[in-house]
Amino acid sequence: MSARGTVFRETLLGRVRLDGEDRERPVRLDLVARADAVVLPHRTTRAELTGRVRIAGRADDAEAAGELEIAPLTRRRIRYRLTFTLEGRRLELDGWKSLTPARPVTSMTVLPYSLYEKGRPAGSGTLRFPLGTQLLPFLASFRFPRPSTPDxxxxxxxxxxxxxxxxxxxxxxxxxxxxxxxxxxxxxxxxxxxxxxxxxxxxxxxxxxxxxxxxxxxxxxxxxxxxxxxxxxxxxxxxxxxxxxxxxxxxxxxxxxxxxxxxxxxxxxxxxxxxxxxxxxxxxxxxxxxxxxxxxxxxxxxxxxxxxxxxxxxxxxxxxxxxxxxxxxxxxxxxxxxxxxxxxxxxxxxxxxxxxxxxxxxxxxxxxxxxxxxxxxxxxxxxxxxxxxxxxxxxxxxxxxxxxxxxxxxxxxxxxxxxxxxxxxxxxxxxxxxxxxxxxxxxxxxxxxxxxxxxxxxxxxxxx
Known part of the structure; x- marks a missing residue:
């Protein structure tokens, strides 16, 4: 039997302060992660990220793409790198959840991040996984397809x-x-x-x-x-x-x-x-x-x-x-x-x-x-x-x-x-x-x- 992959969906909500602005704006990420292997905690798994990035009043990009690194034990982190468009500018979101046994829930649900434009800082913020409304849809979204080359x-x-x-x-x-x-x-x-x-x-x-x-x-x-x-x-x-x-x-x-x-x-x-x-x-x-x-x-x-x-x-x-x-x-x-x-x-x-x-x-x-x-x-x-x-x-x-x-x-x-x-x-x-x-x-x-x-x-x- 061929090895299986992993596909799941995740929604993150939070705030961002863009460089040059004196206030924070609401942010929402609706993401789909696709990995060629089953995600297991004892190993590092890399997944393709696609989805939609919305920043109130500034951005709504349904073709955001990037990479997710899932390494809860090997590196004690889950890192998100995502590229999206804001008013014609290409920005990269880079952040990770730092996992720790002392704060298991917070460390698994809070994502501090920074924004970059051509390598230069363009903003920063924090995203959170809303357990109350998104935990069940998140768990129900998991699929483990068999990767195969169409014949x-x-x-x-x-x-x-x-x-x-x-x-x-x-x-x-x-x-x-x-x-x-x-x-x-x-x-x-x-x-x-x-x-x-x-x-x-x-x-x-x-x-x-x-x-x-x-x-x-x-x-x-x-x-x-x-x-x-x-x-x-x-x-x-x-x-x-x-x-x-x-x-x-x-x-x-x-x-x-x-x-x-x-x-x-x-x-x-x-x-x-x-x-x-x-x-x-x-x-x-x-x-x-x-x-x-x-x-x-x-x-x-x-x-x-x-x-x-x-x-x-x-x-x-x-x-x-x-x-x-x-x-x-x-x-x-x-x-x-x-x-x-x-x-x-x-x-x-x-x-x-x-x-x-x-x-x-x-x-x-x-x-x-x-x-x-x-x-x-x-x-x-x-x-x-x-x-x-x-x-x-x-x-x-x-x-x-x-x-x-x-x-x-x-x-x-x-x-x-x-x-x-x-x-x-x-x-x-x-x-x-x-x-x-x-x-x-x-x-x-x-x-x-x-x-x-x-x-x-x-x-x-x-x-x-």
Whole structure:
């Protein structure tokens, strides 16, 4: 088993006197510490610090960064070094808690510090850890993840082993930051329920900001075995590479994964395909470089953002909605809301699977929480009408509201055929709009984060 790391959150409150001022100002630090090892008292552990620094009337920097040295026994101190911006100036906060058995509580909660600008003193103050209000959130924030290098390639290998009545999908969606153009590459293997020969097919679609959506299909053709991805009729999906052609559309892209895999459905459903389908991202986000040609136009991509995803199951849902939203700063929102065609399940409202990666954490902690709630209560809800659809729900002390808009002129309708021969239609937009509001309960609902995406959300609604 690989070694674990440590992640925790800490809030510090206090005062500061800046050089040149004759009074103190309130200060608040909201920090996240990430270490590559489990924090233990008998050794020195260094952690990466990120977070927000607020000085009343002078500074509010949500991108502060630095280092935390945790050495309670080896050096008898916990040292904080943090760089932040104050009115265009870069300041460094340097201070440490001096630990002593004579004053265990005070020495663990009081942080004297100094501020420096280019090595020169710029102020000083004292911060305190408020035990009464922050001890429980601090203890509850501890996580011990397994540090690992993402290997999305292992999730590209085909799952289908020849059984009838299955469908398997590799798809990629991305946005060119220079032009706002969206791209959708879809690759699919369908094994009919009647036992006839499986076939491979797919399509490519381009969503320019200032023109009509362009798309073209390839296949169907016989399935070609590929141990590391998808291969059919010159179209290829392999670790780090996407290439092929469909009618007048051709593409050659390099994919650079960033982030760990994301299982939109419960992780076990990908290993054991007992559900009608399972969905996951080999990497939470990717960057793309290369070219996409459509007609007489060429789109040159340089560090475009998006992601690839995988689906394995028995066919399409009765009705479904999907969203992939790159929120910036490594934050990602992935949603699949679907009503199954299976008897009994087809009477339920759409089940929502929502995964929000925000501030280095995934919420909710369990993928099935948003779909089943607690014994059926507290499920997230989805209203899948077009051109605007919405998902809302609450888990723990947070609640979320997601509103997606797919303008008709930026939405492409395509038909699917399931293994049993039934048909479905999806309406997809790789240049959709989205508004996401995240709130947290602190005696009342208070805003925690808000994102507004204009033309960079990837979304679709499907139905029969």
């Amino acid at each position: 999305p390639g292992r999730h590209l290998a085909p799952r289908w082993v020849g059984e009838p009545g299955r469908t398997e999908v590799w798809y990629t969606t991305l946005t060119d930051p220079a032009t706002g153009t969206g791209v959708w590459l879809h690759h699919e293997v369908v094994a009919p329920t009647d036992g006839s020969a499986a076939h491979a097919h797919g399509w490519a679609a381009v969503f320019p900001q200032d023109g009509p959506v362009r798309h073209a299909r390839f296949g169907p053709v016989p399935v070609t075995e590929s141990p590391d991805g998808f291969t059919a009729d010159g179209v290829r999906v392999a670790p780090g590479t996407l290439s092929g052609s469909a009618g007048p559309v051709t593409w050659s892209l390099t994919e650079t994964p960033q982030g760990a895999p994301v299982h939109t459905f419960p992780r076990w459903s990908w290993r054991h395909p007992w559900l009608p389908a399972s969905h996951m991202l080999p990497a939470s986000r990717c960057r793309y470089t290369g070219t996409v040609r459509y007609g007489d136009e060429e789109l040159r991509l340089d560090d475009a953002f998006g992601a690839s995803a995988r689906i394995y199951g028995h066919g399409n849902a009765q009705r479904w909605g999907w969203l992939h939203a790159d929120l910036g700063d490594g934050d990602i929102l992935e949603i699949v809301a679907a009503r199954s065609t299976r008897p009994g399940l087809d009477r339920l409202p759409p089940l929502v699977f929502l995964r929000l990666l925000h501030g280095g954490r995934t919420w909710p902690r369990r993928a099935e929480r948003t779909a089943v709630g607690w014994a059926g209560a507290g499920r997230f809800t989805a209203d899948l009408a077009l051109p605007r659809w919405q998902v809302t729900g609450r888990a723990g002390l947070r609640r979320i509201r997601v509103t997606v808009t797919q303008p008709p002129e930026r939405t492409l309708a395509l038909d699917y055929t399931d293994p049993d021969g039934s048909a479905a239609v999806c309406r997809n937009s790789e240049s959709a709009d989205a508004e996401i509001t995240l709130e947290r309960w602190w005696g009342r609902w208070r805003p925690e984060a808000h994102w507004r995406l204009a033309g960079t959300a990837h979304a679709e609604v499907g139905e029969r």
